[in-house]
Amino acid sequence: MRGGCASTCSNRLPSLPITRKTATSKGRFVTPIDLNTWQRLAPMALLFLVINGGAKFVRENLYAFAGAGAGFAFLDRLGLREFVLGGLLALLVGILVAAIYHRRFRFRIEGDAIRLRRGIIENKDLRIRFARVQNVGLSQPFYFRPFGLVRFTLETPGAESTEVSLPGVSQELALALRDHIARAGGAAGREAEYDVDPEAAPAEVQTEASDATLIHAPGNLRLFAHGLVSNQVWLIAGVAAWLFGTMWERIEQWIGSIGVSALVQRILEFGWTGAAGLILLLVISLFVLSGVLSFVRFHDFILRDLGDRFLSIGGLLDRREQNIRRRKLTGLTLYQTALGRLIGQWYLIGKQASSKEFEVDPSGKHFLIPGMRRGDLHLIGRLMPGFSVPESMRPISRRFRTLLWSRISAPVLLLTALAWWYLSETRLLMGGVLVILLVVLWLVHRSWRCWGWQVVDGVCWIQQGLFGLRRDAFELAMVQQAAVVSTPYFRRHDLASVRLVLPQGQVTVPFIARSDAVELVNRAVLAAETSRAHRV
Template sequence: MADGQDRWQTLSAWAVMPIAIRTFTGTLRQYLPALVGVSAGIAVIEGLGLRDLLLLGGGLLLAILLYTLVWRRRFRFRVESSGMRVRQGIFQRRELRVQWSRVRNVDIRQPFYLRPLRLVGLVVETVGAGGEELVVDAIQYQAAEAIREKAGLSRGQASDDEGQEEGQGHAPAGDLLHQPSNGALFVHGLVSGQLWLVLAAMGGIFGTFNRPIMNALEDRWERITAAMDLDPDGWFVASAIVGGLSLVMLLFVLSGLISMIRFHGFELRREGGQLRARHGLLETRERSLEGRKLHAITLIQSPLALWFGRCHLIGHQASSAWDASGSSSELSDGKIVIPGLSLDGGRAILAALDPGYATRPQWHGVDDQFRSFWFQRVWLLFLAVVAVLVWLGLAEPPAAAMALVFALLVLPFLLHWLVHRRWRKWGWAEQSDCFFIQSGLFGYKLEIFNIRRIQQLRLQDSPFKRRHGLVDLAVFLADGPRTIPFRPLASASTQANRILYRLESSPDQLL
């Protein structure tokens, strides 16, 4: 294949497996929530017997298999000196062409079922698409590496023969920056917020099937209490507490295990001017990123991570997932996540990427009007909710009335503390070529980027801010905007003009 990359090529017969799995999972994500999310869908599911469900599932799998076979047969790709072309489609043929100059990243992915065959999948991401644009399944690693070399993201000095000896198509090369242990990856799953993703997934499942689950639990509880001659009400409370604690522990363990599976064998290496991250147990992913395309670094600590002294880094690439209004879609495929870090390890990686990133700058806060603005609006919103409850008569029961009175007495102090804490967390700093923005409430978030990465500066205001001579300073990078709120107009304008002058007069501005 590598010898004839200038001609149209077809996919391997083994490409049926990844295409079928991708089609099946995509179908489930698109249609299953819509089906089970409404009462009519649940009624249909409950009305079907086991035989009907098996026939329905078999028909769906057969349709997906036929679709996959036709898709693979009509798929063509061609590698040229200037770019890559793909022809695909069943009922409507499309031809996509990507110039190598537009390529943001070339991913090499290897699911576990392709490892014995020594085949990999290739994903080409571009700046204009904001995500995956070209996907080529089940090709040899040498061919994938040749395509990545044409895109300017080659491995450097490591040979392809060494890669095949590994069995997974890759031999480590370059300077090792980070390689966390399994324990560090497990802790990352506990403290990085993956718990909420697991909880949301389990909540969706329980919300769909809660009726049969609750009926089964109640029936089992009645049998246990009757057999042991126990008081159902008294023991129910104790069992609910124990069950709740056990569920929380289970969720934490699942979060840690998911992190270990996702980032299994994580390695971050620097090869010349490139960063290369490789990880994954069920699907090994290998991402390459040129240093000049790394536009910003974010250090994140959740509340639990602060307690454990852990953090993780996110490297941001150029993306078109934002527009002039400042909206942004958080596309994980446009980022490189570096998990399982201690604070010292995070600073070491920041220093390796750019010595200026690891400095401790002099921080500047945002204006005190931030507290007044948010406290007034949140408090007025709460009072409006109370007024609606009283008007609807929902506050008449004694318990509800006492709860509202307690909230009216306590909530102002709680809101003031929360807004004050948020205000204290906000800060910015400018030191040499580096710009720093920190924020948070119970956790901590630090964004760092080179000033020469800035593409646009914008001063944004509102009626409240205009009355107090304040603006928000929006800093636009290639991957999206960052905002410093409630800045005095004079200092923000002076800083923006100084940065713009520096960018326009600098002969070596980074693109």
């Protein structure tokens, strides 16, 4: 909820004191924190605002700056004096902007909501009720730890980005906010007291009370394997290819200066075996890099069940704590990549309401549980009671494969036949095209074999994939819109597709019998209309 609010609230909750234990000669003393008064960012947060603002500016403008090497060519024409003066000017502007933002940034608790004021040129006033909060996050990068600071974030349903971000507050204040929101936001009457002892674990974000049940601790070896089986290796390969293409001349000079080019030439002297070995070494390096990044991101990952919500903690350089409320989960997605199927490893994503109709990043903003084996699939039922992976899936119609085969084959075969008849010198090339066509048709067959769906006890499962598998699961009661899609081809073969709009996005069940499609939509509409409440 955006907008202002009255300066006083009749339903204001009492301030939550958090006990800070500090060893003294006489024992321990307690320093309460009044969350109802205006709070500001820590003084050291100004430095972090400057660093993060600069990193964000470079990240958002990197492609425009380095596109086709134009930016790097421009830098080559600058002398050292111009470069230093430009850097100092940019630094001064960044410090000025960060100082204004830091001075105007303040927040406090008002009744059943948190209120935030911030802005540089335009002042923004944001008020969010605790009942709307679906995700509470605490992050402590390694450069925050010596100062006892953390980054506190709140996410709400339908927001495209993080609604509340406190970029640098004391660890005690962040924990007080977290616990207060947990109590006031529907914590099912839990009245446990939380104590913080910064001296006991000063290097990481504190965990919750001892009543939390540990339900998943995969170990660092599984976390490394998660990087191997996840699809981020292809993202790394894409970024590496872009960097090589943009800065190839500089990279070539650097390789020649350290003598690597001579080593590569000696390897290539072995012919195709040397080239294959070099490519294999490059692929292995990419996978190892992906595993190392996963290890750094999820180091010492643990997942705890707190009754009304779940808590995950992990990270080496950036220790992250993520709280997700159980009743804000709207579905699950179980992933198993092609390599993951070989070594028997999955990862699970808890879905929440999103403002985007189509899912863009399947894992970026969601609640991700890495390093799962077959024995860990019980976590699905732990996160969402009543959910379990069905033993079998109902297949979609063979017409899916037939239609795609005909649409792909017909134009390719026609063009190949014409080229074969009129351009005899390209017959060898046409043979290669036919081989590629056979591979594409086989991939279509693989995709058809992976598609499936099933409804078990009001829970719908939709499976798709190619070499890996993705299984989406959600309660039919969560469906917001349901439609039966019918084309002339579908009507001719008594088929239909079902399109379901969920809080987390849109899913489709294609090429099923029309009677099954109508029944699925009717069941979804009935479940949504008779549901007592929606978890959004």
